[in-house]
Amino acid sequence: MARLRERLSRSNTALGKALLALLAGGKLDDEAWEEVEDTLLQADLGVEATTEVVDSLKTRVQVAGVVDEDEVRGWLHEELLKQVNPTMDRRIAASRVDGRPAVVLVVGVNGTGKTTTVGKLARVLVAEDKDVVLGAADTFRAAAADQLETWGARVGVPTVRSDREGADPAAVAFDAVKGGAESEADVVLIDTAGRLHNKSNLMDELGKIKRVIEKQSPIDEVLLVLDATTGQNGLRQAEVFAEAVDVTGIVLTKLDGTAKGGIVVAVQRQLGVPVKLVGLGEGPDDLAPFDPAAFVDAVLD
Numbered sequence: 001m002a003r004l005r006e007r008l009s010r011s012n013t014a015l016g017k018a019l020l021a022l023l024a025g026g027k028l029d030d031e032a033w034e035e036v037e038d039t040l041l042q043a044d045l046g047v048e049a050t051t052e053v054v055d056s057l058k059t060r061v062q063v064a065g066v067v068d069e070d071e072v073r074g075w076l077h078e079e080l081l082k083q084v085n086p087t088m089d090r091r092i093a094a095s096r097v098d099g100r101p102a103v104v105l106v107v108g109v110n111g112t113g114k115t116t117t118v119g120k121l122a123r124v125l126v127a128e129d130k131d132v133v134l135g136a137a138d139t140f141r142a143a144a145a146d147q148l149e150t151w152g153a154r155v156g157v158p159t160v161r162s163d164r165e166g167a168d169p170a171a172v173a174f175d176a177v178k179g180g181a182e183s184e185a186d187v188v189l190i191d192t193a194g195r196l197h198n199k200s201n202l203m204d205e206l207g208k209i210k211r212v213i214e215k216q217s218p219i220d221e222v223l224l225v226l227d228a229t230t231g232q233n234g235l236r237q238a239e240v241f242a243e244a245v246d247v248t249g250i251v252l253t254k255l256d257g258t259a260k261g262g263i264v265v266a267v268q269r270q271l272g273v274p275v276k277l278v279g280l281g282e283g284p285d286d287l288a289p290f291d292p293a294a295f296v297d298a299v300l301d
């Protein structure tokens, strides 16, 4: 988690500094509170969460009478942590259950970092001594399967794929789950395509993948990959996916490239599911479990 702090603080300090400067300015008039509000909104915290944080802080400041910088910092930390919801269960289902591999479906719009996330997650799981099988169910682009296979080779795990561009993604997903069961793997990670230009196609395709996998095995985890830099647009995309499949966790990628870390709060609130992993760069080691306290520390550093 030290790395989460280091990576985030580089881009996110602006938020913490701006907020603390405002709050510690001593003159907490309406204008100052509005600026605090704007700063939180600019960080993509969302309207509801921003209103709650500001209302709570106002009350605490009023009750205390005098404003001490350290005290305000502590309050801000507490209020933001509350918004990040530290009690949510953020474990990933990646161990055998009932004598079969766990099945993890990874969904999201193309370009958000899905394939990269599958590769990085495989690496994390292999480091935990897990047997992993990858499924390249993004058959729309042949290059996607190649990209996943490259990750597989790098990490040392097999990739189930089709050589035919446009092959049935549900069939590839089915084969991956079958392959995982036969080799007694711990977990099967399935990459999918995410073409959003045609919402009903996307829903049909994901729905079919889900149905076909479930003929063979329950799906234990559906991870939705969202690009943190896409803000409100990303939230709208998230809703479309949540309609198509039961999302159980969110992976927020590219947090290294944005000062809009507040999106963590907004997306959890909107979907009611936890952010489980965060992407902090393009390299193989740049995926971390999401740690709420470290995250808030990084934002306020």
Ligand code: GDP
Pocket: 108, 109, 110, 111, 112, 113, 114, 115, 116, 117, 252, 253, 254, 255, 256, 257, 278, 279, 280, 281, 282, 286
């Ligand atoms: P997909 O189309 O959703 O499978 O997306 P890819 O996995 O191909 O990733 C798209 C681009 O985003 C690639 O250039 C990745 O290296 C990059 N990327 C993925 N995750 C991260 C991240 O956490 N941080 C940064 N900076 N780049 C990322």
